[in-house]
Amino acid sequence: MTGSPPTWRQAVRAVSLAAGQEVWLSHLTAGRVLGAQLFDDGVIHVISDLGHPVDIPGVRSHRSGTLEPGDTTTRDGMQCTSTLRTVLDLSATLTVKALGELVDHFLRTKQLQLEDLRERVGRTRPAPGRSVKALRMVLAQRIPGYDPGESPLEARIARIIDRAGLPRPKQQHRVQYDGLRYRIDFSWPDRKLYLEGNSFGFHRLSSDLDKDAARQNELVLDGWTPIELTWKMSDATIERTLRRFLARV
Incomplete structure (x- = not known):
């Protein structure tokens, strides 16, 4: 309908296109794009390396010097962080319980391997916006061979x-x-x-x-x-x- 406000996904897609090739949807926004049931904090999150700041109204820009190969992907034509990187980025935003549920969702939907997360956390240092302690608590509850089941x-x-x-x-x-x-x-x-x-x-x-x-x-x-x-x-x-x-x- 003419004049109707854009849906959340339409707004996210518009930001993804406007931000450019060296910027990816991240944090809560990436989690939702990747299919997780996460709360909407009212802004669209993006991440880039240190040399690509983003200034778009309604967008929270995160910059990182630790983006690795494999930390980014494309979903439905939108650039976003991978499931593994999204878990890392949300480790200080979500409660340990909610973070664990996010990990379980990605395991259940075959978008994440537990041992890949364990290896990455093992060499990740605490940083603003990231809680290695929370990540280790989640992993401690999910020993090798853990299966989250269907629910x-x-x-x-x-x-x-x-x-x-x-x-x-x-x-x-x-x-x-x-x-x-x-x-x-x-x-x-x-x-x-x-x-x-x-x-x-x-x-x-x-x-x-x-x-x-x-x-x-x-x-x-x-x-x-x-x-x-x-x-x-x-x-x-x-x-x-x-x-x-x-x-x-």
Whole structure:
């Protein structure tokens, strides 16, 4: 419609074009362009090397002397920082929890490798706008082999299990019983023990709940033991519950 204000993406694209070839969308702006659900702080962030300052109304310009090959990419025709660089740049902006969720999102969408982030953080020094401490805290909760699963919920459970030193479950395990196939979020097949994301308080439609109940009944008939947990349980309670089941089965 004529006279309508531009959408956020249109405004970002306009800045990307106006800023030039040696400037990239960055920080919260890059995160959103790369598909992450991040808050809008009301400005468009860009980054450039020290020799290319940007002066555009509504744009916050960051300059860096540490842009490396691979720190930049193009998404939907817009130049922006890579997922790895975006995580580094947001380490002092986001809480540790939110930073971890950002990392999990990029891992889940196959846009980031955990070991690449670990290597980069290992040689990164603290600087204004960057928190190496926060990055190390995020990595400490995500040991080698960590899998964020298909949702933030699964990522939380994976971290609890790793932190507690419990046997790692198989994720997205497929089971066939009585001619039907099922996929289980978390399972210990050797113990026929499993837990599911729907047990953690997702608000599902009644039809989904009916299917979940029917599937659980079939799995129980096949000898599987379900673990029932809720989202509101503390990490300590979840750990204690898992430890008790794993000790008995």
